[in-house]
Amino acid sequence: xVFRSAVYFEKKGLVEKAIILYRKAGANKKSVDLATKANxxxxxxxxxxxxxxxANPDDITSINNKVSSLIDxxxxxxxxxxxxxxxxxxxxxxxGLQYSIPISEELNKKLFPEGMLxxxxxxxxxxxxxxxxxxxxxxxxxxxxxxxxxxxxxxxxMKCLIELAxxxxxxxxxxxxxxxxxxxxxxxxxQTADWHKNSELVKHIINFYNKAxxxxxxAGFFEACSLLEIDEYRNY
Numbered sequence: 001x002v003f004r005s006a007v008y009f010e011k012k013g014l015v016e017k018a019i020i021l022y023r024k025a026g027a028n029k030k031s032v033d034l035a036t037k038a039n040x041x042x043x044x045x046x047x048x049x050x051x052x053x054x055a056n057p058d059d060i061t062s063i064n065n066k067v068s069s070l071i072d073x074x075x076x077x078x079x080x081x082x083x084x085x086x087x088x089x090x091x092x093x094x095x096g097l098q099y100s101i102p103i104s105e106e107l108n109k110k111l112f113p114e115g116m117l118x119x120x121x122x123x124x125x126x127x128x129x130x131x132x133x134x135x136x137x138x139x140x141x142x143x144x145x146x147x148x149x150x151x152x153x154x155x156x157x158m159k160c161l162i163e164l165a166x167x168x169x170x171x172x173x174x175x176x177x178x179x180x181x182x183x184x185x186x187x188x189x190x191q192t193a194d195w196h197k198n199s200e201l202v203k204h205i206i207n208f209y210n211k212a213x214x215x216x217x218x219a220g221f222f223e224a225c226s227l228l229e230i231d232e233y234r235n236y
Contacts (some may be wrong), residue, residue, distance in 0.1 A: 003021075003022070003100060003102050003138060003139075004137075004138065005021050006019075006030075007139075009021060010034065015034060015038045018034060019031045019034050019038075022034065063082075063083070063086045063088060066082055067082060067091075067095070070082060071095075076096075076099040076101055077101055080092045080095050080096045080101055080107070083095060084107055084110060087110075089107065089110045089111045090127070092107055093107060093131065097134060102140065103131060103134055103135055103143075105140075105143060108131065108135070108143055108147070111124075111127070111131065112128055112131075112147065121150070128147055129151060131147060132144045132147035132148050132151065132156070135147065136163070141160040141161065141163045141164035142160070142161075142164055142166075142169075144160045145157045145158075145160035145161050145164070145173075148160060154179060154181075154182055155185070157173070158170070158173055158177070158185050159185070161173055162185065162189050167190070167193060167201075170186050170189055170190070171186065171204055173186070174186035174208060178211075180211070180212040180213065181212075183208040183209070183211050183212035183214070184208070184212045184214050184217060186204070187204075187208040187209045187212070187214070187221070188217070190204055190205045190208075191205060191221060202225075205221055206221070209221065
């Protein structure tokens, strides 16, 4: 939430507020880049030495002490990175969520590596759902969609792609999913694009509604096509 607020303020041109929020979210590099670009020298953090990432996963006491010192220093993103290096992935996730640090692709892969056995998937399914929801809220729609696919939730996966607004991925996903609800979602999304300027999009919309047997949606689309011909081209 903090990170998304920072993005909002940056888009609004409220750079100083955005810098502060990026730093609070642990996105120090982003805050420095923004401060440098805006020539706000007072907001540029001095270079800091890289933290030792050679953590011993078996030395829990040292790990906890290190993480505590990083948190006390406000280096939440470094604390998360350190926990990842120590293979304390779920702790890294908990800490990231606590301090509103975006879930990285690296952490996502560490938590849920490809090729997990069915029993591992079963054990981690609730955690996967939680992470997928968090990824979606933080705006990482592609990562969230991939997790929902692995969970077998094609509808949520498609909704993430729709929020990502990637036409090619949406079309490909719908073609491969082969389910009526996904076809309808894809057709509805494509209607929000400039379909009247792209004959291929028109073909996809009609094809998806036909495959879903969504006759009302198809009729509505043909009506929109007719109105466009009348309003813009005076073609009766």
